[in-house]
């Protein structure tokens with residue numbers, strides 16, 4: 659079977675916010691800081707076709723060596739309850755039907771919230787922030803800061819990822835035609851997003867920093883990005899988030915449970 663069957667009454671799934679009997683080493687974690695908005699978010703029911711279903715938790719199809727690891731950070735930031743469903747990407751299980759019927763791309767991360775399926779890491783972060791942390795991790799709908807928020811959130815998958823891949827793989831392309839453009843201009847533009855401010859919105863951390871900052875932090879860790887002080891300082895700030903530490907622990911717990919070793923480690 660490609661992925662494990664999750665049930666609400668135990669079984670083999672790994673669940674955020676609760677100790678699972680199959681994961682004895684998982685430290686019990688709170689579902690998030692005790693702020694009012696987090697409590698509301700955690701209690702907020704899923705809605706499907708206008709009907710509320712309070713029994714369905716958010717499910718993240720996950721493998722700790724995939725972008726789904728960063729999605730765990732997103733979930734920890736919003737503070738909702740969630741379950742992790744392990745997909746063995748090393749064995750190719752992401753290409754099996756129980757995944758591809760939800761995401762025909764056969765890729766992770768894949769988030770299911772009630773009757774809604776969300777894929778694409780940035781989309782998942784933006785969705786979670788708007789739905790469960792509006793005004794806290796996402797500027798409110800009438801706030802012009804949403805322009806900046808979306809700009810850098812989408813810069814990560816649409817420019818940084820393909821731009822870095824193009825550079826590393828020596829792709830031949832015309833910078834004027836390729837959406838990610840010229841590499842040096844991309845780097846300078848990334849620096850402009852964070853120079854002179856703590857986070858992309860200024861003093862306030864937002865989901866854009868999990869998306870944009872998470873991409874920068876990951877690329878620095880794996881030596882895919884020149885460690886300029888602006889990048890390393892920013893990566894340190896975003897990694898100082900308590901939710902980041904919680905997500906690290908959660909991902910590590912899955913690695914320990916599955917006996918997974920980081921490739922190259």
Ligand SMILES: N[C@@H](CCC(=O)N[C@@H](CS)C(=O)NCC(=O)O)C(=O)O
Nearest residue numbers: 724725752764765766767778779780
């Ligand atoms: N555009 C997707 C990319 C997803 C992606 O490439 N996921 C990788 C893991 S990080 C994957 O599932 N690879 C397995 C495969 O393609 O078979 C996103 O941003 O989430």
